[in-house]
Amino acid sequence: MDDPAPALNSEQLGAYFALMEVSSLLQYAVEEHLRADGDLSWVQFQILARLTDTPGGRLRMTDLADGVVYSRSGLTYQAGLLDKRGLITRAPSPDDERSVIVTVTDAGRNLVARVLPGHVERVHQLLFASMSGADLAALGAVLGRVRDHMRATPPRSAKPRRNRTP
Numbered sequence: 362m363d364d365p366a367p368a369l370n371s372e373q374l375g376a377y378f379a380l381m382e383v384s385s386l387l388q389y390a391v392e393e394h395l396r397a398d399g400d401l402s403w404v405q406f407q408i409l410a411r412l413t414d415t416p417g418g419r420l421r422m423t424d425l426a427d428g429v430v431y432s433r434s435g436l437t438y439q440a441g442l443l444d445k446r447g448l449i450t451r452a453p454s455p456d457d458e459r460s461v462i463v464t465v466t467d468a469g470r471n472l473v474a475r476v477l478p479g480h481v482e483r484v485h486q487l488l489f490a491s492m493s494g495a496d497l498a499a500l501g502a503v504l505g506r507v508r509d510h511m512r513a514t515p516p517r518s519a520k521p522r523r524n525r526t527p
Contacts, residue, residue: 387487394483399476404431404439406476409448412465413473419464421454448472 369377392403401409407429412418420428426436440463443449448469454460465473489497 383488387484390487391480391483394479395476398479399472401472401476402439404429404435405443406473406480407431408436408439408443408463409465409469409473410477412449412463413470417464418470419462422451422461422463425463443469 395401395406411428426433450464451461454462
């Protein structure tokens, strides 16, 4: 029988709860702004922003799901909503018929450009305004290490699919 996982000490528990609360508060405030200014959910903004920041404005659907840390089925649904609004297009990959390529449209780029100033202002106001330069450097270093550690194990979207046939 495996030993149970060690309990979190009070310092770890405090840091974990603070991180979860900050993340939730920031995401809620940012999504409130995105819905008001662009009729976008947080995930839809992430999709458009990631595509806009990618050379050529296109990615394979699985790479996009991995990048925004979202399930394949959830991303398919969100991409469908964005496609209906003319903000992205989806097409089979010319290199692999199993893959779908998602491309941001000019309308999608324009929407990101329109909501980005308010988004940046909200992030600055809520996250960065209370930090010193040293705080920001320390936070960036710590979160970068944690992110790299967590990404060392492929997220669900990047794991091979199970064979569904018996």
